Amino acid sequence: MIDRLVIDALAVHRGDRLLFRALNLAVEAGEAVALTGANGVGKTSLLRALAGFIRPTAGTIAFTGPAGPLDADAARRGGCHLIGHQDALKAGRTARAELLFQTRWADGDSATALDAARRLGIERALDLEVRKLSAGQRRRLALCRLIAAPRALWLLDEPLAPLDHAGRALVASAMTDHLAGGGLILAAIHDRLAIPARDVELGA
Amino acid sequence: MIDRLVIDALAVHRGDRLLFRALNLAVEAGEAVALTGANGVGKTSLLRALAGFIRPTAGTIAFTGPAGPLDADAARRGGCHLIGHQDALKAGRTARAELLFQTRWADGDSATALDAARRLGIERALDLEVRKLSAGQRRRLALCRLIAAPRALWLLDEPLAPLDHAGRALVASAMTDHLAGGGLILAAIHDRLAIPARDVELGA
Amino acid sequence: MIAALANPHRFMGFSRVAAPTLGLAAAGLIGGGLALGLAAPPDYQQGETVKIMFVHVPAAWTAMLAYGAMGAASFFFLVFRHGLADSAAKAAAPLGATFTLLALITGSLWGRPMWGAWWVWDARLTSVLVLFLLFVGYMALRASIDDEAKAGRAGAILALVGLINLPIIKFSVDWWNTLHQGESILRAGGPLLAPVYLVPLLLTGAGYCAAFGALWMIRTRAEVWRRRAAGLALAAAL
Amino acid sequence: MNALRALFAREMDLAWGRGGGPLLTLGFYAAVTAMLPLALGPSSARLAAVAGGVSWVALALASLLSLESLFARDFDDGALDLLAMGPLPLEAVAAVKCVAQWLVGGVPLALAAPLAAISLGAPSGAAPPILAVAALGSLAFALVGGTGAALAVAARRGGLLIALIVLPLLAPPVIFGGAAIEAAAGGAPWTTPLAFLGAWTLAAVDLAPLAMAAACRNALS
């Protein structure tokens, strides 16, 4: 259970290009950080570095739990959700199949999965093939695993993009509950995050 | 050259589900319409029906030019850009190659293509493989063909989604110029379109 | 040794001296070896074709050496992440492929008069062919990934898989050959090679290996410079 | 015209990326050729017997290997919309795709096929017929396979559909080609089966683009 994320003097390269350096940031339990910045400054790259995909050129990423520092790998495996620009859904499978897989793969169970779908208002689309879903429905489906398989740290890449106002409200309430439950949220976003959040601008 | 789009009593089905019926809408030259509506109500489907991909179940779509009614197919081929949720870019090719192809394929030429890239502020990313571009850079690249290969009717599906504020301003100015030149814009969007536009809510 | 050379600057310093030295040594060894070998009397069995041995066998030996070098460099790159090791692995591949090709061509030029066929499915021939395919696959893979770092790691993984598999391939191919008591008469010479042939063969063999060493170092140096240049160019562009 | 050239260039590029290119092809053939003796044993008589057939099979396999994503990729990333709204009809687009696939994938294979066959011990006299068969056949494979790929784009079980549609269509050219090669190897006249193959390919050239375009429209609707 992560209750603190500390980024210290972080520097990330893509190819030979330095995206950012000397980035310091601490996120506490119950806190949401809205990561803003121009296109291509490195928000996605930062999130992927936090999720352990990109090896930083310099600096450290530390996760601490109630019992003190955690092993980064273990912390990520059980304690972190990353939802990127893409929805990671297979067009050929039914929404239900994908939802259940994504949930179970994150150690959730089907009951909570269906609750999540109901909560995000897509239970009626569950029997359609993913390729038939609308963009917003897909995004909602992808977001379901946040609720269905609770993990402390949410790394979200423009989570609200294709959602309508109702959808944004639903996600906002889910995020609020998550924070209330001691979760951490780090979301890259270009306009407001729909919940009170600390703004951190990358490359400012 | 399209200078009027008239939608009359339009009804569209997906599978056996009726998305909307009796939709009437006329777009004049120089006018922008912001198409809003809940997720899954049928915005994308409407745009695709206008572009000629989906056959409506009822109603008519009429394009008129200065010389009176146009043949729908011809009008679409030469007179209409559709930019969907996806960017239609090949991850493995360089941004430049994709830009030039998309432009030439729409009968534009390379000079205007590069101008467009400069105008949307991605000329510096042109030599990267598309898979290395950020989401916003990709969207900018996809939008380039609007400017590089001028066509009267723009059908845009959430064009501003992954763009930063600067990017939105750039696109807004491009849209303004397009309207000033007698173009038509029909854009599905969940928040403001960044230019004065007539709001049409689908399924309201 | 290798740890020391992992530092690019030290490597550049070292190789600036070592490469030319090795090159000269190679020239001397090969020249001497060939002089002796060409002067050697024709083999009672193979006649003058035995002269091919002095360019064929060393090529074959060096080809294997080259794959070993590539695999070792790849290993160091994967484990210790030395960029220099990646440059070295990348540099070794085309050289190794060329030596392999030389072994194949000179071999079949030998085979025609000896076996009456340009090619027979003999164990050694086959394993050399497989070795060649491994080199080609490695280069093809690298060539189709344009992100230097990713290409390096992907190539290194492939090279290691190949390195692990190589002895097995050699064993299996030999075993396969004995199964079919292949039509080859590659027994000519071998261990019981008369000194008149053995000495020049060993000389040219050493010379080929030295030549590979020299070319490998220079190619690695070139790669180091290329990356430096690329970095500077990008820095200038931004 | 300009648009056509642009499309052609792009398709060549993509076909290359799907695994075309002379060097890759030669390597592939060399690998397949090396497999055979390892499985059959080095006895040259046996190898020679299957040489022609195997090089032909390898060609069929190679064409199948790279066909799957001919339309699927463009559909998944939305590029098919773009292609459908361009100045050329979808029929032309589909034809260009297949031609590019053939030029970059098929022709190198066709050129490599005789080499493979001969290196396996086929009589060198078999080279011309094998070349002719391979060149024609690879075009037929590209067109038929392309049709299957286009039909599979919309389908849930894309793969199975490809199989069901492609296999029956693919069998005749495979058979004709095999027959021609065998006839040539046996010194018999090989023009008749070749003529059959040619006729089949010609029919494919005419019909496949229509089918592909229809399938794509269906997938997009």
Add this chain to the structure above:
Amino acid sequence: MNALRALFAREMDLAWGRGGGPLLTLGFYAAVTAMLPLALGPSSARLAAVAGGVSWVALALASLLSLESLFARDFDDGALDLLAMGPLPLEAVAAVKCVAQWLVGGVPLALAAPLAAISLGAPSGAAPPILAVAALGSLAFALVGGTGAALAVAARRGGLLIALIVLPLLAPPVIFGGAAIEAAAGGAPWTTPLAFLGAWTLAAVDLAPLAMAAACRNALS
């Protein structure tokens, strides 16, 4: 455990639809074996001699089909991120993928192999060894092929590139399998080569997942 089951179910589902799916593989296999008599002529003696070996090579080639999208699809649509962050290490994920691919693609081939061989004139006594060899071998092919596919994820090319990477690595299993089949056909003891094949496959089971996971991490980084 729960997660593992979910992953396995998903991979089986995807394997059905992937590439040509089992049907294309089987069809290709059938076409090859059906075409061979043409290329060889009906003279059954020559045919019988190569029957086992050819069905074995055909199996090796057929198992290359539909490998390309084993990892590429998941990479393109972002699912590989998800798989990498699950409760199981990527090594396990890769292994499950290959096993599913094997169950859906390889096992049917293994079942078809004896039929093919016998229909080509192999003695019916050769069926059990061929079945055993084919079952083991197709697993080895799936694992090594998966490694090639994983390496190609980061690359601009698939298809033939994968084949070129993979085929040389397949030399040992092809040799062992071919020897076993030949021995069985000749009535000789075939357990030794089968044991070799088993050992090699076992090694592949151990090592291939490591390589695949490393390749995927590389592609994701």
Add this chain to the structure above:
Amino acid sequence: MAGHALEAGRYALFVWPAYGVSAAGFAWMIADTLARARRWRREARRLEKDRAP
């Protein structure tokens, strides 16, 4: 002696091509390698100079 050395009898047809091919192979390797080395050393030096001032 030397005369004998360059004498390959009826096998000359195979011996000298073998040596020729080997020579060609070496020539290519050496030329290509040195060309690369020169080219990239120059390039790197040039860019370093550009950056210095």
